[in-house]
Amino acid sequence: xxxxxxxxxxxxxxxxxxxxxxxxxxxxxxxxxxxxxxxxxxxxxxxxxxxxxxxxxxxxxxxxxxxxxxxxxxxxxxxxxxxxxxxxxxxxxxxxxxxxxxxxxxxxxxxxxxxxxxxxxxxxxxxxxxxxxxxxxxxxxxxxxxxxxxxxxxxxxxxxxxxxxxxxxxxxxxxxxxxxxxxxxxxxxxxxxxxxxxxxxxxxxxxxxxxxxxxxxxxxxxxxxxxxxxxxxxxxxxxxxxxxxxxxxxxxxxxxxxxxxxxxxxxxxxxxxxxxxxxxxxxxxxxxxxxxxxxxxxxxxxxxxxxxxxxxxxxxxxxxxxxxxxxxxxxxxxxxxxxxxxxxxxxxxxxxxxxxxxxxxxxxxxxxxxxxxxxxxxxxxxxxxxxxxxxxxxxxxxxxxxxxxxxxxxxxxxxxxxxxxxxxxxxxxxxxxxxxxxxxxxxxxxxxxxxxxxxxxxxxxxxxxxxxxxxxxxxxxxxxxxxxxxxxxxxxxxxxxxxxxxxxxxxxxxxxxxxxxxxxxxxxxxxxxxxxxxxxxxxxxxxxxxxxxxxxxxxxxxxxxxxxxxxxxxxxxxxxxxxxxxxxxxxxxxxxxxxxxxxxxxxxxxxxxxxxxxxxxxxxxxxxxxxxxxxxxxxxxxxx
Amino acid sequence: xxxxxxxxxxxxxxxxxxxxxxxxxxxxxxxxxxxxxxxxxxxxxxxxxxxxxxxxxxxxxxxxxxxxxxxxxxxxxxxxxxxxxxxxxxxxxxxxxxxxxxxxxxxxxxxxxxxxxxxxxxxxxxxxxxxxxxxxxxxxxx
Numbered sequence: 001x002x003x004x005x006x007x008x009x010x011x012x013x014x015x016x017x018x019x020x021x022x023x024x025x026x027x028x029x030x031x032x033x034x035x036x037x038x039x040x041x042x043x044x045x046x047x048x049x050x051x052x053x054x055x056x057x058x059x060x061x062x063x064x065x066x067x068x069x070x071x072x073x074x075x076x077x078x079x080x081x082x083x084x085x086x087x088x089x090x091x092x093x094x095x096x097x098x099x100x101x102x103x104x105x106x107x108x109x110x111x112x113x114x115x116x117x118x119x120x121x122x123x124x125x126x127x128x129x130x131x132x133x134x135x136x137x138x139x140x141x142x143x144x145x146x147x148x149x150x151x152x153x154x155x156x157x158x159x160x161x162x163x164x165x166x167x168x169x170x171x172x173x174x175x176x177x178x179x180x181x182x183x184x185x186x187x188x189x190x191x192x193x194x195x196x197x198x199x200x201x202x203x204x205x206x207x208x209x210x211x212x213x214x215x216x217x218x219x220x221x222x223x224x225x226x227x228x229x230x231x232x233x234x235x236x237x238x239x240x241x242x243x244x245x246x247x248x249x250x251x252x253x254x255x256x257x258x259x260x261x262x263x264x265x266x267x268x269x270x271x272x273x274x275x276x277x278x279x280x281x282x283x284x285x286x287x288x289x290x291x292x293x294x295x296x297x298x299x300x301x302x303x304x305x306x307x308x309x310x311x312x313x314x315x316x317x318x319x320x321x322x323x324x325x326x327x328x329x330x331x332x333x334x335x336x337x338x339x340x341x342x343x344x345x346x347x348x349x350x351x352x353x354x355x356x357x358x359x360x361x362x363x364x365x366x367x368x369x370x371x372x373x374x375x376x377x378x379x380x381x382x383x384x385x386x387x388x389x390x391x392x393x394x395x396x397x398x399x400x401x402x403x404x405x406x407x408x409x410x411x412x413x414x415x416x417x418x419x420x421x422x423x424x425x426x427x428x429x430x431x432x433x434x435x436x437x438x439x440x441x442x443x444x445x446x447x448x449x450x451x452x453x454x455x456x457x458x459x460x461x462x463x464x465x466x467x468x469x470x471x472x473x474x475x476x477x478x479x480x481x482x483x484x485x486x487x488x489x490x491x492x493x494x495x496x497x498x499x500x501x502x503x504x505x506x507x508x509x510x511x512x513x514x515x516x517x518x519x520x521x522x523x524x525x526x527x528x529x530x531x532x533x534x535x536x537x538x539x540x541x542x543x544x545x546x547x548x549x550x551x552x553x554x555x556x557x558x559x560x561x562x563x564x565x566x567x568x569x570x571x572x573x574x575x576x577x578x579x580x581x582x583x584x585x586x587x588x589x590x591x592x593x594x595x596x597x598x599x600x601x602x603x604x605x606x607x608x609x610x611x612x613x614x615x616x617x618x619x620x621x622x623x624x625x626x627x628x629x630x631x632x633x634x635x636x637x638x639x640x
Numbered sequence: 641x642x643x644x645x646x647x648x649x650x651x652x653x654x655x656x657x658x659x660x661x662x663x664x665x666x667x668x669x670x671x672x673x674x675x676x677x678x679x680x681x682x683x684x685x686x687x688x689x690x691x692x693x694x695x696x697x698x699x700x701x702x703x704x705x706x707x708x709x710x711x712x713x714x715x716x717x718x719x720x721x722x723x724x725x726x727x728x729x730x731x732x733x734x735x736x737x738x739x740x741x742x743x744x745x746x747x748x749x750x751x752x753x754x755x756x757x758x759x760x761x762x763x764x765x766x767x768x769x770x771x772x773x774x775x776x777x778x779x780x781x782x
Contacts, residue, residue, distance in 0.1 A: 039652035213757050273650065340646050355654060359661035366665040370673065382674035383694055383745075487739035507730060509710020570731075587711075594710050596731050 003061070005065050006055030007146040010096075013048035013103060016041050017129050024126025025431040028119060028194060033389040038122050039110040046107025052102040053087075056145055065156060068149040069093060073536060075158040085169030089171040089292060092145035094172055098289065099135045101173075101180040105209075106132065109626070115634065116188075116205045117197055124191030131183055133452040142292050142312050158562075159299060159537075165231055172353070173245050175220035181213020182250060185257065186282030189275045190324060192332045198271045203264035205354055207625055210261055215619040220631030221247050233570035233585045235600045237499070237608055240389045241289035245368045246288035249361055253281035258356040261351045267412055269338035269347055273354070279324045284361070284484060286317045296372060307593075338533075342414040363392045373516055390448075401493060405462035430459030445501035446602035452497030460490035477625030485618025492611025495543040498580075498604040510595040519601025520576075521582050522546050528586070528595065536562045538571070541586035541595065545575060557586040674745065683722035687748055695724060695744045695754055704738055709771075717742060728756040 001315045020041045060083050063076045073082055073090040082089075087098045096470050099228040106128040112123055135437045140147070186419040188206040192198045224247060229237045238244065257277040264274045290296075292308035341347035367384045438450055463475055463486035467475065510525045517523075526542035538558040546552045557573040575582040580603040587596025674692040687693055695717055703716035712729045717739075722769055736742060738760055744756035 049688065065648075114737060270650075272647065273654070337647050351653075353651065355657040358654070359657050359664075362658055362661035363665045363668070366662065367669065370669055381694075382673045383676070384669065384673050385692075386691065388668045392668040396661075396664075507711045588708060590706055592710075596711055598731055 002055050002058055002062075003146040003148065004078040006052045006059070007144070008376070009048045009052040009055065009464075010139065010146075013052065014049065014133070014140065016045040017103070017132045017136055020045060020129035021126055021133060024122050024129060028123045028126065032249075033124055035118065035148050035574070038125050042110035042125050043107045044130075045167065045386070046103040046105075046110075049100045049103035053096055056093055056096055057084060057087045059146075060084065062094075063156060065154075066148055066150075066152040068147045069145050070405055071149050071153055071156050072531050073157070075156040077156065078537055081166065081169060085470060088267055092143040094176075095139055095143050095293065096145050096446055097139065097173060098176055098180065099132065099139060102128070102132050102135065104181060105180055105184050105189075108185075109209075112204060114358075115630070116201060117195065118195045119479065120191050120195045120202065122191075123194040124187045127187035127194075128184065131320060133185065134319065136318065138309075138312050139443070143253075143465045165227065168169050171227060172222060173214050173267075174223065175288075176394035177218055178213045178215075178217035178254070179288060180248075180251060181209050182254060182257075182278075182281045183218065183436050185213070186324065187279045189278035190327060191398040192276060193327055196331070196334050198275055198335045200265055200268045202468065203274065204630060205219050207258075207261050207265055208623060209624070210254060210258050210281075210441075211619055211623045214251070214258050215616050215623065216255055217247065218612060218619060219250040220251070221251055222609050225612070226609050230572055230574060231569075233572045234600075235503075235505075235572075235583055235585075235602070237605070240384075240386050242291055242368050245364050246291045249364055250281060250284040250288055251360040251366070252357050252364065253277065253284045256354045256361075257281045259353050262336070263347055263350050265313050267339055267341070267342055267515040270351070271338045272332050272335045275332070275335065277323070277330065277354070279328060280358075280361075283317075283321045285364075285410050287365075288318060290314060290317050291368070295639075308330070319432070337464060341412070344410070346410040349410050351401055352403050353400065353407065356396055356403070359392050360396050360400070363396070364389065368394075370578050394448055398448075398455060399457055401459055401489060404489065408466045408482060408486065409462065423465065427458040427462035427465065431455070432463045434458070449497040449501035452493055455496035456490045456497060459493070460487055463487045463490060475630070478622040478629075479625075481618045481620070481622030481625060483618070484621060485615045488611045488614030488616075488618055490606050490611070492609075492616060495604050495607025495609075495611060499608065502603045504601040506597075506599040508597050509590065510614045511594050516597070516599060517581070518599040519598075519603070520547050521601065523582075523584070523597075525595065526595060528589075531558070536560045537585070541573075541584075541597070543573070543584060543597075545579075545582065555582070555584050557584045559586055559588075576606060581606060676743075679717055679722035679724045682724060688718070689748045689750050691737045692747050694760075695726070695746070695756075697724070697736050697742065699740060699742050701734070701738050705733045714753075717744065720745050724754050725752070726756055728759055730759075732759055 003443070018350060020038060023034045023041065024038050029036060036222055052166055056069075059070055060074055064070050064076055065077075069092050073093075074086045076192055078086070078582065086093075088094045107120075109128070110125055116124070126528060135495040141452060171498060187208050188202060188209070189198075192202040216220070221244075224244065227238050228239065228244075257280075259275070260270050260274045260277055263270045282517070290310075290313045296310055296311050312575055328345040368386050371384055374382060406420065406424065406426060410420060431454050435450075435454045437503075438445070466479065466483060502521050504514055510516065512525055512527045515522055515524045515631055524544040525545075527539050528542055529542060530538045531538050540556050540558045541555070543555040544552050553575070555575055556571040560569050560571055561567075573584045581603065583600040583602060585598040587598060589595050654778055664778040672692070674694050675687075676694045677687060679695075679697050686710040697717040700718045700723065703714075705714050708711065711731075712727065713732065714725065714727045717724045717726055726746075728744070728746075743760040744754065745758040745760065746756040747752055749755050767769075
């Protein structure tokens with residue numbers, strides 16, 4: 001019964017979604033009597049989608065083996081957290097989550113948005129329904145999560161052990177919130193284009209959604225990076241893997257959009273450009289969904305194995321992006337020019353930010369899709385990895401970060417570059433000191449890491465400079481948000497540069513009692529023990545670690561064997577201190593009874609994720625600050 | 641400068657930036673994209689030392705040797721037509737064994753030994769690099 005309830009709710013939501021689209025379009029074209037129905041329909045549609053998703057979670061919690069999806073992805077012996085997370089740890093469930101988040105976001109827009117012109121809002125909801133309808137159809141016709149399995153088997157097949165990790169359980173939902181927030185921004189852009197209403201009001205309505213989705217994407221990327229770091233056991237924190245790029249590209253576009261929408265909201269400039277970026281940002285989240293969900297990444301062959309799904313998402317992608325670009329081409333002429341500004345001004349710096357972000361986005365996109373195109377066209381297989389991305393996107397990112405330091409110190413509309421040099425004299429001094437320090441006290445570390453550290457110091461100083469000589473209690477919350485986010489970029493950059501320049505690595509075959517030095521630590525190999533978990537067994541290495549005269553402590557890296565499905569994973573053991581991490585991995589044993597041990601000392605590597613967290617927290621402060629100010633001015637208008 | 645001209649200037653700069661990024665990307669791809677090669681392909685068309693490629697094939701039976709340092713191994717990758725000697729320092733993936741498929745990332749040294757930086761294991765017991773699958777199915781067909 002649970003499965004049938006879920007499926008029925010899904011069909012009803014689909015019907016309401018179609019209704020929302022039709023009523024919305026008719027209302028925009030003059031049928032005012034239908035306009036009042038659009039908001040309630042959108043709210044109920046979101047509720048029904050949420051009910052459907054809750055039913056799926058219930059099925060997973062009960063391990064209902066009469067449902068095909070549960071059989072293929074769950075197991076009655078699994079810890080409950082992974083039964084719960086298993087609901088979206090598979091293709092069908094994650095697509096249902098996607099649609100649910102999309103519909104609930106539509107409900108929220110319908111329920112709360114009051115500032116925008118009613119006509120534009122209804123056009124926005126119609127656009128949101130158009131996106132939703134495609135994904136409902138995809139679920140119902142190509143990936144039904146509620147399909148029954150007859151006869152019901154005795155036991156389920158289990159969840160991929162790599163995915164059995166608390167961090168990863170909440171990783172996909174975080175990214176989906178980000179992706180879907182961009183779809184709302186896109187719908188606002190389409191709505192504003194349809195009703196010729198691109199201006200500051202539209203930007204203010206769209207901004208919280210862009211900010212919100214950007215916060216989730218930042219959190220998702222940061223958490224995903226840390227997950228890959230400790231779970232894969234390779235010691236790296238970013239691999240330029242297509243799946244990682246699928247989350248990075250929407251983030252790059254959202255970052256550009258976030259800054260241009262601020263220009264539009266406060267200065268009423270960059271109108272056509274902001275709308276274009278909204279289209280690009282949503283396209284990137286569609287491409288991200290396509291890359292991850294179509295199976296095309298395992299191999300273009302996997303795509304051909306199940307062509308219905310891949311082709312369906314590809315068709316949706318072409319339809320929405322093509323439709324939006326067409327609408328943009330037809331209507332961009334009606335978007336009036338915004339206010340002017342000079343090249344040296346905050347607007348000018350933000351335009352440079354946007355262009356660089358777009359260029360980096362283009363580079364990542366080309367590098368990610370190139371192997372797919374080449375293999376499809378010629379059958380030749382190739383891979384594009386870190387050497388390509390680091391050498392092309394790396395230098396551009398450093399320029400971008402330098403400009404980021406200048407932007408907040410510039411005045412809107414017009415400024416003088418001589419004044420600017422005065423304002424950045426302190427940051428430049430700090431950078432010069434950092435450079436001198438590196439030159440005199442540290443052995444040579446390569447150009448990019450040197451630039452990274454020097455820049456991080458200067459940018460860190462410059463990002464707190466907007467608070468200089470200001471009344472700190474009267475400074476608005478969103479200014480603090482910007483300062484913390486920019487400082488977070490500097491902190492993360494310092495972590496990346498330090499990790500790539502100063503990491504020490506030791507790889508040994510060791511016997512019990514032997515000691516190894518890495519960084520400030522001495523690691524003694526004590527031996528190995530067998531251990532068992534709820535659904536795995538493991539060989540656990542016993543390491544006794546000391547640092548200087550400090551107390552010794554134990555680290556236990558494991559090689560785990562999972563029973564269902566049979567898989568082996570390496571669990572790294574990590575010791576964190578204020579100045580970095582000691583990262584240990586246990587390898588195989590050889591015929592002489594020696595064990596392979598891999599040790600890394602990574603100074604200040606933790607700054608990478610600390611910076612990521614600061615960026616997201618800065619975003620959150622901005623969001624809260626903006627929403628509060630908008631509400632206050634709305635109240636003032638209502639009473640004045 | 642009028643607002644209209646400003647918009648035109650911005651549009652031109654944007655187009656130039658995107659085209660510039662495209663050129664940068666293509667130049668980067670020409671230098672850095674790693675091709676997938678099998679021993680047979682390398683025998684016909686040798687890969688110059690230092691150029692990154694991915695080498696795919698089967699680990700030859702009885703070819704894995706552990707060097708005395710305990711962390712370096714050598715083995716031979718074959719595909720039924722040709723062989724390539726490989727050296728690798730590090731922890732091999734759990735599914736790495738003789739007579740099974742392997743993908744190694746790295747480059748040849750001056751002596752024609754393939755120095756692997758990384759040995760790929762998809763975390764799937766049924767994984768095979770796609771060309772190997774073709775090979776296996778050809779083998780069963782013939």
